[in-house]
Amino acid sequence: MSRQRFVRYGTISNVTxxxxxxxxxxxxxxxxxVRDRIDREYAQPLNVEALARGVNMSTGHLSRQFRAAYGESPYSYLMTRRIERAMALLRRGDxxxxxxxxxxxxxxxxxxxxxxxxxxxxxPSTYRAQHGRTTAGIPSCMAKQVTRPIRNKEAPVASRT
Known part of the structure; x- marks a missing residue:
């Protein structure tokens, strides 16, 4: 947000x-x-270029602004939604x-x-074995909150060599 300072009659005022x-x-x-599209179409082949094109933004600008607004990149948000849905499907067990x-x-x-x-x-296989049917009897709105994936900060990042 751009702010300009003006001196008027001996006082300073901020104007946006x-x-x-x-x-x-x-x-x-x-x-x-973009976020709504990711939430709605998470199972479709989505990439940052297509998302940016859909809202007439450059990919770099979309990525920077999305991270500033939501705390993670569009790709990371997409993967979180996919993993969240995968967790629900794995708990079902079928x-x-x-x-x-x-x-x-x-x-x-x-x-x-x-x-x-x-x-x-x-x-995922371990999660399925440990958490299959664990949310049975819990209202879906509560199960979604309890089982929402949170990025595991302690997990070591695999080297990409």
């Missing part, structure tokens, strides 16, 4: 620049559209890990397993 404020609000509306991987929009079982382990702290 109208175009900068309007641009910020316009960007927030577009970012909400699909294999591979079927869950493809059902939530991941095209690689290895990438899915890696991201799942990073977010949840255990591999």
């Amino acid at each position: 620049s109208r175009p900068a404020e309007e641009q910020r609000l316009s960007d927030l509306v577009r970012l909400r559209r 699909l294999s890990v591979t079927e869950v991987c493809f059902a939530v929009g991941c095209s690689s079982l290895g990438t899915f397993s890696t991201r799942f382990t990073e977010l949840v702290g255990v591999p």
Whole structure:
């Protein structure tokens, strides 16, 4: 937000620049559209370029603004939504890990397993064995809050060599 300082009659006043404020609000509306699209179409093949094109922003600008607004990149947000849905499907217990991987929009079982382990702290097969049917009898609104994935900060990042 751009602020200008004016000295008027011996006092200093702050005035917010109208175009900068309007641009910020316009960007927030577009970012909400991107977030809503990710929430709605998480199982579809989405990438940052397609998301940016959908709201007439450059990929760099979208990534920077999305991170500033929501605390994570669009890709990270997408993967979190996918893993959140995968957790629910694994708890149901009627699909294999591979079927869950493809059902939530991941095209690689290895990438899915890696991201799942990073977010949840255990591999998908272990999660399925430990948490199958654990939310039975809990209202879905409460189960969603209790089981929401939180990025596991203690998990070591695998070296990419």
